[in-house]
Amino acid sequence: xxxxxxxMIGNGMAGVRTIEEILKIxxxxxxxxxxxxEPHPNYNRIQLSTVLQGDTKVDDIIMNSWEWYRxxxxxxxxxxxxxxxxxASKVVLSNKGREVRYDELIIATGSSSFILPVPGAxxxxxxxxxxxxxxxxxxxxxxxxxxxxxxxxxxLGLEAARGLLNLGMEVEVIHLMPHLMxxxxxxxxxxxxxxxxxxxxxxxxxxxxxxxxxxEERVTGLRFTDGTEIQTDLVVMAVGIRxxxxxxxxxxxxVNRGIVVDDFMHTSVPxxxxxxxxxxxxxxxxxxxxxxxxxxxxxxxxxxGSEAKPYxxxxxxxxxxxxxxxxxxxxxIDEDNETKAITVHNEFDGVYKxxxxxDNRVAGIVLYGDTKDSSRLFRMLLxxxxxxxxTSVSILESGCCGGGASESNAAAMDDEEIVCGCxxxxxxxxxxxxxxxxxxxxxxxGGCTNxxxxxxxxxxxxxxxxxxxxxxxxxTAAKKDALCGCTGYSRDEVVAEIKEKGLTSxxxxxxxxxxxxxxxxxxxxxxxxxxxxxxxxxxxxxxxDSRLVNEKMHANIQKDGKYSxxxxxxxxxxxxxxxxxxxxxxxxxxxxxxxxxxGQRIGLFGVxxxxxxxxxxxxxxxxxxxxxxTLRTVKTCVGAKHCRFGTQDSMGLGIELEKKFERLDxxxxxxxGVSACPxxxxxxxxxxxxxxxxxxxxxxxxxxxGGTDLRAGDLLQTVKTKEEVIKLIGxxxxxxxxxxxxxxxxxxxxxxxxxxxxKEVLADESTRKALNxxxxxxxxxxxxxxxxxxxxxxxxxxxYQKQKGTEAPVLV
Amino acid sequence: xxxxxxxxxxxxxxxxxxxxxxxxxxxALFRLSTGALAAxxxxxxxxxxxxxxxxxxxxxxxxxxxxxxxxxxLDGKVQSPDEGQAKIFQVERDGEQVFIVK
Ligand code: SRM
Ligand SMILES: Cc1cc2nc3c(=O)[nH]c(=O)nc-3n(C[C@H](O)[C@H](O)[C@H](O)COP(=O)(O)OP(=O)(O)OC[C@H]3O[C@@H](n4cnc5c(N)ncnc54)[C@H](O)[C@@H]3O)c2cc1C
Ligand code: SF4
Ligand code: FES
Numbered sequence: 005x006x007x008x009x010x011x012m013i014g015n016g017m018a019g020v021r022t023i024e025e026i027l028k029i030x031x032x033x034x035x036x037x038x039x040x041x042e043p044h045p046n047y048n049r050i051q052l053s054t055v056l057q058g059d060t061k062v063d064d065i066i067m068n069s070w071e072w073y074r075x076x077x078x079x080x081x082x083x084x085x086x087x088x089x090x091x092a093s094k095v096v097l098s099n100k101g102r103e104v105r106y107d108e109l110i111i112a113t114g115s116s117s118f119i120l121p122v123p124g125a126x127x128x129x130x131x132x133x134x135x136x137x138x139x140x141x142x143x144x145x146x147x148x149x150x151x152x153x154x155x156x157x158x159x160l161g162l163e164a165a166r167g168l169l170n171l172g173m174e175v176e177v178i179h180l181m182p183h184l185m186x187x188x189x190x191x192x193x194x195x196x197x198x199x200x201x202x203x204x205x206x207x208x209x210x211x212x213x214x215x216x217x218x219x220e221e222r223v224t225g226l227r228f229t230d231g232t233e234i235q236t237d238l239v240v241m242a243v244g245i246r247x248x249x250x251x252x253x254x255x256x257x258x259v260n261r262g263i264v265v266d267d268f269m270h271t272s273v274p275x276x277x278x279x280x281x282x283x284x285x286x287x288x289x290x291x292x293x294x295x296x297x298x299x300x301x302x303x304x305x306x307x308x309g310s311e312a313k314p315y316x317x318x319x320x321x322x323x324x325x326x327x328x329x330x331x332x333x334x335x336x337i338d339e340d341n342e343t344k345a346i347t348v349h350n351e352f353d354g355v356y357k358x359x360x361x362x363d364n365r366v367a368g369i370v371l372y373g374d375t376k377d378s379s380r381l382f383r384m385l386l387x388x389x390x391x392x393x394x395t396s397v398s399i400l401e402s403g404c405c406g407g408g409a410s411e412s413n414a415a416a417m418d419d420e421e422i423v424c425g426c427x428x429x430x431x432x433x434x435x436x437x438x439x440x441x442x443x444x445x446x447x448x449x450g451g452c453t454n455x456x457x458x459x460x461x462x463x464x465x466x467x468x469x470x471x472x473x474x475x476x477x478x479x480t481a482a483k484k485d486a487l488c489g490c491t492g493y494s495r496d497e498v499v500a501e502i503k504e505k506g507l508t509s510x511x512x513x514x515x516x517x518x519x520x521x522x523x524x525x526x527x528x529x530x531x532x533x534x535x536x537x538x539x540x541x542x543x544x545x546x547x548x549d550s551r552l553v554n555e556k557m558h559a560n561i562q563k564d565g566k567y568s569x570x571x572x573x574x575x576x577x578x579x580x581x582x583x584x585x586x587x588x589x590x591x592x593x594x595x596x597x598x599x600x601x602x603g604q605r606i607g608l609f610g611v612x613x614x615x616x617x618x619x620x621x622x623x624x625x626x627x628x629x630x631x632x633x634t635l636r637t638v639k640t641c642v643g644a645k646h647c648r649f650g651t652q653d654s655m656g657l658g659i660e661l662e663k664k665f666e667r668l669d670x671x672x673x674x675x676x677g678v679s680a681c682p683x684x685x686x687x688x689x690x691x692x693x694x695x696x697x698x699x700x701x702x703x704x705x706x707x708x709x710g711g712t713d714l715r716a717g718d719l720l721q722t723v724k725t726k727e728e729v730i731k732l733i734g735x736x737x738x739x740x741x742x743x744x745x746x747x748x749x750x751x752x753x754x755x756x757x758x759x760x761x762x763k764e765v766l767a768d769e770s771t772r773k774a775l776n777x778x779x780x781x782x783x784x785x786x787x788x789x790x791x792x793x794x795x796x797x798x799x800x801x802x803x804y805q806k807q808k809g810t811e812a813p814v815l816v
Numbered sequence: 817x818x819x820x821x822x823x824x825x826x827x828x829x830x831x832x833x834x835x836x837x838x839x840x841x842x843x844a845l846f847r848l849s850t851g852a853l854a855a856x857x858x859x860x861x862x863x864x865x866x867x868x869x870x871x872x873x874x875x876x877x878x879x880x881x882x883x884x885x886x887x888x889x890l891d892g893k894v895q896s897p898d899e900g901q902a903k904i905f906q907v908e909r910d911g912e913q914v915f916i917v918k
Pocket of ligand 2: 013014015016017018019020039040041042049050051052053084085086087112113114115133134135160163248251279280281282290291292293294296325426459
């Protein structure tokens with residue numbers, strides 16, 4: 005039988021959730037086609053605020069990848085809008101002239117930013133805050149301009165303003181009313197919010213109405229109805245949203261404020277449904293995802309013919325996604341003659357709570373500064389629980405000062421209580437998933453239940469539920485440093501077992517120590533390979549296929565499966581001849597990017613895997629190991645040979661160090677810098693090993709890091725000769741190799757074991773000597789890897805070829 | 817659906833993917849430690865893409881080399897907490913000769 009054709013207009017959050025619900029009920033019911041005006045797959049619009057605030061990248065907010073559409077046989081026309089619905093012949097028409105027939109049609113067109121109809125609103129630099137494009141525009145504007153004005157002091161406006169502050173702009177928020185977020189907050193809470201945001205650097209112009217946007221082609225300022233003006237380079241309109249109903253209206257579907265639907269999301273026209281922000285249900289148009297997802301569920305059930313409960317409307321709760329601000333609001337926020345309120349106002353701690361009670365039931369909640377009670381109170385509100393027997397203290401369980409254990413809050417929740425409002429996930433569902441699927445992290449819970457995957461507000465509660473459900477196991481799971489999920493052994497236990505039992509290969513370790521996943525994983529295999537190589541200095545046979553991909557390939561893999569090639573340039577010193585070779589290779593292999601790296605050498609980026617061996621051969625230079633957990637670069641300054649301040653031969657020492665330590669496997673990458681005077685032009689202060697020449701000697705700094713967690717190196721010792729430098733670094737390096745965890749930089753390691761401890765160990769001359777001997781034995785083991793690939797056909801075949809299969813089918 | 821010859825079984829290294837271009841698509845072929853063969857499209861289902869051929873192989877799983885997703889080579893399913901599915905091809909072996917069906 006031919007499948008029924010389901011067409012959906014709009015590829016946004018509510019629509020695609022409806023499709024997901026349909027697929028859950030009956031994946032084979034429909035042949036699905038989706039038209040989406042935006043050129044992206046379905047993404048998490050809510051997270052645009054975090055994208056703007058710089059915490060997330062656009063790529064990370066994709067909820068359903070292109071792949072997902074393909075896997076579910078959904079035809080997606082992205083970047084294509086529907087311009088006409090012909091409900092008589094059941095056909096939709098797109099702006100690219102495509103006609104698609106439907107049996108059932110869902111309209112999920114969402115809404116658009118409402119742009120105030122003031123003169124100048126069409127100038128460059130005026131934007132809404134609704135989609136990826138708006139976000140990109142704002143980020144781009146922030147790079148070029150300084151001043152921003154956000155019109156609208158509601159949820160969206162404040163999140164936009166916070167984002168623009170993060171982008172380095174000066175931000176003024178213009179609000180028509182005397183209070184911010186007046187639809188969600190009462191005057192007291194709103195005042196506290198304003199004070200907090202002012203302390204974050206936001207400026208406010210209250211009770212101002214915009215009259216005109218000034219400027220020629222591009223906005224330069226704003227004029228208000230009271231005649232005052234401000235200067236600005238960007239105007240963000242966040243005054244509200246407009247349901248996208250034009251298409252429906254023109255096609256004869258009944259539209260009021262939104263597309264009017266009944267309790268099963270049916271519009272006035274048969275076989276046409278509406279869901280999401282474009283729909284109006286019982287005179288309400290919703291603007292938050294939780295109710296939209298409920299609508300989606302109802303519509304999916306009704307389309308699949310399974311028993312559908314009617315949708316009866318929702319009460320929504322709101323938070324604000326601005327760091328440093330903790331607020332929650334739901335229901336009625338202002339009192340009248342029939343209501344009673346419990347209010348707690350602790351100005352000292354910045355906590356405000358108000359519960360509005362009508363007919364002995366919670367009718368409204370405003371929490372500021374401490375929102376731990378929000379889900380419990382919200383539940384009471386939804387359930388219309390009678391609170392007449394309760395004291396105000398027990399209603400406001402966590403008290404007035406933000407006290408009260410959160411974990412016990414998680415414990416006290418009923419199973420059917422909602423934890424994640426956005427996705428309607430109950431505590432019971434989460435606990436069940438934790439138990440049956442052995443989950444231990446918030447992310448895993450999200451993966452299995454969807455909880456926490458929209459606005460993220462519920463994540464701390466999910467973590468409390470994990471702690472409560474797993475009890476001691478949560479603690480131990482978090483505390484004990486097992487190597488990875490394949491084993492219960494910690495790093496130290498594994499190293500001890502290898503030594504004690506004389507284990508010699510990765511496979512043997514996993515076998516003897518009873519690995520759960522027999523062949524290990526991407527965490528333990530590289531680590532075991534390192535530990536074995538560290539312990540068995542001379543005879544260890546490297547397990548190349550257990551290395552991380554970059555080390556296996558001796559080149560850095562890039563996002564598109566291409567590679568980079570960075571040859572050695574010892575101490576950052578090169579020759580005209582080498583530069584010519586690099587230039588010729590870059591030309592011959594059409595290398596798309598030639599760049600000076602941050603490590604004083606030249607990188608060739610965007611190289612095809614199968615070109616690697618030939619390029620290495622043409623270069624005839626050793627690998628710079630820009631990809632390895634090993635010595636990377638030794639940066640040097642020009643030093644005493646030329647510089648008038650130089651006290652030592654920094655280039656000479658740098659080159660010597662790089663030649664000695666190159667290729668050595670280390671727990672994490674190791675970088676060095678050698679400067680010839682304390683001006684420190686080689687930035688030795690932020691290297692794993694930094695050497696600074698002084699008159700008559702060298703200072704040795706250790707544990708510096710210029711990466712994720714910036715750390716200045718500690719002075720280990722001052723010595724007289726470069727031989728002493730090399731010996732001391734050798735001993736230090738070997739001690740680090742023998743005691744650090746795999747993937748622990750020297751900066752983290754030194755903080756864990758303590759500088760004084762290391763100094764003590766290295767104070768003993770015989771210890772230093774023994775360490776250096778073990779190091780030198782290890783160093784003898786290495787061969788040049790690029791050369792090996794050039795010489796050995798089997799290495800080329802195994803790692804670097806891309807083969808052509810036969811293009812013609814073979815019939816047998 | 818048709819069969820395409822890829823290579824001889826003997827030439828396949830254990831636990832290191834080999835990439836073939838077949839009919840405009842890249843296929844990564846793996847010889848597992850059990851001797852069994854598996855083929856998957858050389859494209860990670862991660863929203864940012866990436867290849868699979870170079871991934872670390874453990875049992876019948878491959879770890880995507882770019883974002884470290886764990887993917888089953890039996891059905892292409894991405895293991896939790898991540899989600900997705902890689903495209904799997906049927907592999908056939910005729911004596912020494914290895915084919916895929918697509
Ligand atoms: C090429 C280079 C950037 C450039 O264009 O200049 C680079 C490129 C990469 N860096 Fe870097 N880093 C480069 C200098 C640096 C520096 C500066 C320096 O060395 O003076 C730092 C900060 C200094 C430091 O490490 O203390 C740096 C800190 C990082 C970090 C953070 C390390 C940390 O401990 O916090 C990572 C991530 C990691 O290693 O896990 C990283 C990781 C990476 C990787 C390997 C990411 C990856 O795994 O794919 C990048 C590979 C890109 C590619 O396509 O090949 N890169 N990286 C630089 C190569 C230098 C070289 O010649 O070898
Ligand atoms: C910055 C920001 C922060 C937010 N924060 C929160 C929050 O914290 N919590 C919360 O619950 N909600 C939040 N929201 C609201 C939430 O994102 C929306 O409620 C939700 O996205 C609405 O879903 P929808 O499917 O109805 O519409 P949308 O997600 O807007 O999807 C509609 C899609 O239809 C497309 N379309 C329109 N017309 C056509 C046509 N003719 N043809 C083809 N395609 C068309 C549009 O391009 C759009 O992609 C936020 C919104 C924004 C913008
Ligand atoms: S800083 Fe380094 S790791 Fe980050 S994008 Fe640049 S090169 Fe890549
Ligand atoms: S409440 Fe928004 S993601 Fe859970």
